[in-house]
Amino acid sequence: MSGEELLRRHAADGGRLAASAAQGLGSVPALHTVVVTCMDTRIDVLGLFGLAVGEVHTLRNAGGVVTDDVVRSVTISQRKLGTREVLVVQHTRCGLASFTDAEFSEELAQDAGMLPPWRIGTFADPAVDVGRGMARLRRDPFVLPDTVIRGFVLDIEDFSLREIHPD
Numbered sequence: 001m002s003g004e005e006l007l008r009r010h011a012a013d014g015g016r017l018a019a020s021a022a023q024g025l026g027s028v029p030a031l032h033t034v035v036v037t038c039m040d041t042r043i044d045v046l047g048l049f050g051l052a053v054g055e056v057h058t059l060r061n062a063g064g065v066v067t068d069d070v071v072r073s074v075t076i077s078q079r080k081l082g083t084r085e086v087l088v089v090q091h092t093r094c095g096l097a098s099f100t101d102a103e104f105s106e107e108l109a110q111d112a113g114m115l116p117p118w119r120i121g122t123f124a125d126p127a128v129d130v131g132r133g134m135a136r137l138r139r140d141p142f143v144l145p146d147t148v149i150r151g152f153v154l155d156i157e158d159f160s161l162r163e164i165h166p167d
């Protein structure tokens, strides 16, 4: 099983390397920044921004969508760990743009006999969804009002970033 493979690699060297990378670091992100992005396996957040362990908080989910749980984590990150900027990074050719909420909800209902209680969060255009996520963060009562919120669409082919300026 693949979980076993992960544990084998942890025992082989992973645990030691991770401990070494985290040595001397506190839990406060040195660059006081949160990156929200997709769980897509091709995106290496540290590599993409030339970061080291300990410099940012990374929040990932399917799509890089600003969900209730992203807002929860950003709030804790700001209030307890001092972050002040958020980068929302969604990407081209995302799986979340390849089906709709209605289609996937129906598929799940056919299989499980009930609709999921959560929103699937699909989108047709990542640029539009990034803008909506930024608006959601900006209007949230618990996110600090002076937070610098920036949004981008990452080109999954050449890894260039296009900044999104909603309105």
Ligand SMILES: [Zn+2]
Pocket (backbone or CB within 6 Å): 038, 039, 040, 062, 063, 064, 091, 093, 094, 095, 096
């Ligand atoms: Zn994606």
